[in-house]
Amino acid sequence: MEMWFSDEHTDNVKLSLRIKRQLFSAESEFQRIDVLESEDFGKVLVVDGDLMLTEKDEFIYHEMITHVPMAVHPDVKNVLVIGGGDGGVVRELIKYDSLEKIDVVEVDPLLVEVCRKYIPEIACSLNDSRVEIYNEDGLRFIRSRTSEYDLIIIDSPNPFGPGEGLFTKEFYGNCYNALRDDGIMINQNESPFYEEEAFQCQRMHKRIVETFPICKVYQAHIPAYPSGHWLFGFASKKYHPLNDLNGVGWKLRGISTRYYEPRLHYGVFALPVYVEELLRDVE
Amino acid sequence: MEMWFSDEHTDNVKLSLRIKRQLFSAESEFQRIDVLESEDFGKVLVVDGDLMLTEKDEFIYHEMITHVPMAVHPDVKNVLVIGGGDGGVVRELIKYDSLEKIDVVEVDPLLVEVCRKYIPEIACSLNDSRVEIYNEDGLRFIRSRTSEYDLIIIDSPNPFGPGEGLFTKEFYGNCYNALRDDGIMINQNESPFYEEEAFQCQRMHKRIVETFPICKVYQAHIPAYPSGHWLFGFASKKYHPLNDLNGVGWKLRGISTRYYEPRLHYGVFALPVYVEELLRDVE
Structure with missing residues (x-):
């Protein structure tokens, strides 16, 4: 299976990471929170669709x-x-x-x-x-x-x-x-x-x-x-x-x-x- | 129309640029050469599928x-x-x-x-x-x-x-x-x-x-x-x-x-x- 997460840098530029699996996803009172496991960046924290941090960097x-x-x-x-x-x-x-x-x-x-x-x-x-x-x-x-x-x-x-x-x-x-x-x-x-x-x-x-x-x-x-x-x-x-x-x-x-x-x-x-x-x- | 060029940074990471149009494409004796016009990076020179330079940076x-x-x-x-x-x-x-x-x-x-x-x-x-x-x-x-x-x-x-x-x-x-x-x-x-x-x-x-x-x-x-x-x-x-x-x-x-x-x-x-x-x- 191919699964990619894309972080939109602008409307016309995006960085995409190949994802092994989605570890968590939920909507809090404030925002949507996801944790993904990526191939090259380890775990990735995503808030409202934006990449917040990756384990690698x-x-x-x-x-x-x-x-x-x-x-x-x-x-x-x-x-x-x-x-x-x-x-x-x-x-x-x-x-x-x-x-x-x-x-x-x-x-x-x-x-x-x-x-x-x-x-x-x-x-x-x-x-x-x-x-x-x-x-x-x-x-x-x-x-x-x-x-x-x-x-x-x-x-x-x-x-x-x-x-x-x-x-x-x-x-x-x-x-x-x-x-x-x-x-x-x-x-x-x-x-x-x-x-x-x-x-x-x-x-x-x-x-x-x-x-x-x-x-x-x-x-x-x-x-x-x-x-x-x-x-x-x-x-x-x-x-x-x-x-x-x-x-x-x-x-x-x-x-x-x-x-x-x-x-x-x-x-x-x-x-x-x-x-x-x-x-x-x-x- | 949506057109994107993706530069593979690794097998699992890629940077994608929205493309307005392809200006040139040909195979030379040595390599394939493309010139693309992107939304955010201006003209982009691509050789054998790899991004070589963009007008913006x-x-x-x-x-x-x-x-x-x-x-x-x-x-x-x-x-x-x-x-x-x-x-x-x-x-x-x-x-x-x-x-x-x-x-x-x-x-x-x-x-x-x-x-x-x-x-x-x-x-x-x-x-x-x-x-x-x-x-x-x-x-x-x-x-x-x-x-x-x-x-x-x-x-x-x-x-x-x-x-x-x-x-x-x-x-x-x-x-x-x-x-x-x-x-x-x-x-x-x-x-x-x-x-x-x-x-x-x-x-x-x-x-x-x-x-x-x-x-x-x-x-x-x-x-x-x-x-x-x-x-x-x-x-x-x-x-x-x-x-x-x-x-x-x-x-x-x-x-x-x-x-x-x-x-x-x-x-x-x-x-x-x-x-x-x-x-x-x-x-």
Whole structure:
């Protein structure tokens, strides 16, 4: 039997993966959730028809959204992860013994349950004693928090669907308030390549630039995501992503990774000319 | 009407582009050549069913294979391009007034003819007076050349089909001999992500490491290519790709680009941990 899952990158471009079997499918209160087993990418989490993560390359996304700020901020104790019900960001965070509290705000309890059952290699990290999961709307959760976190990671799917509110200026302002005076906010910032995503990417950057004094965008090669060229936003109240890197300190922690290393740190912030121009237009 | 072209990245992964129309299709003595007009990637050149280049992202490949060595070598006069019948590398090379001679060895005259007719935006550069096109086998051409070139760019499709001989140790040895004492050789080095390509990538690197004293691999984000994470090999007799970069000198030439800038130069050589490990295994 031939079975293929196609992730639509645009109306005119799609990436298709050969599927061995569908492991799970259900509609939650918020969205449709599927887990597929693919030939080349291992298990694949699909939400509302969009590829969220694959077993083969999720390490790239999760390492890059986590270790880049952790190698800069000298003393992270309290972290907030918005979205991230799959546990990938938390798996990277718990590698740091010095962290004291990790709050995860995932609106959809079914997503967490499904990930725990079908991708335990990733989701098992959610059992760490420092982790608290809030099944709440991220936008509402953040409104009531002030000067509480050293690091906020916005691991939101995309600017459509239930996560839409996580891409507004109001939301970024609330994140700013929820951060301590030397806090850092990281967001997944879409891809700069296809027109519609490039526009989202620009819009997000504009709103963050209007909220935080220090804002830089960095990149990673994530093969399963549209165009494979993925951006992240580094927004900060005090620490500069390059000038305040403590690569030696990070290496001394002995954290094991497969993509990130401080050796890469400057390079991931060196964006191609066309991406720089896209972002500069709104700075 | 729905028409899609699919580029097989592996037996189990494919990237599909919606096609407006097929502009050309023929079998040459060497291979099947198609030119398609796609919705999102503009014109697409397909050889033996494999995507060779797209109008939308070819600038990334061609800039990165050309400007990286040109920003390092202080005095390039004679260049050899092996493959490259589409003219993309030559279009970047002719931006340098100081170049005196560009030899292009493209085994298939039909490929050159088709590119001239259907993608003149790229191929028109082949009319530059410094360019000489040899419709010969690259492997045979290079055997008779000694200390002739400052830069050799191997713009070969892949290690299968008619270009197979361009991936052997004998071939790299002949390139070494065809280079002057301070010459540089650049090759497209496949992607490190999918298993089969990662193996090719490793094998190529091994053969080059055995031939040249200085060998470093660098990367670019090329969305239409498998995994979007593409590697290039920088092999050199004298100049080091990082220590001998002359970024200021390059900027002073006033060359216009959309991806490369010396600002990116160090970053593109900073490879992810898993790629470093893949290459280190054969060094």
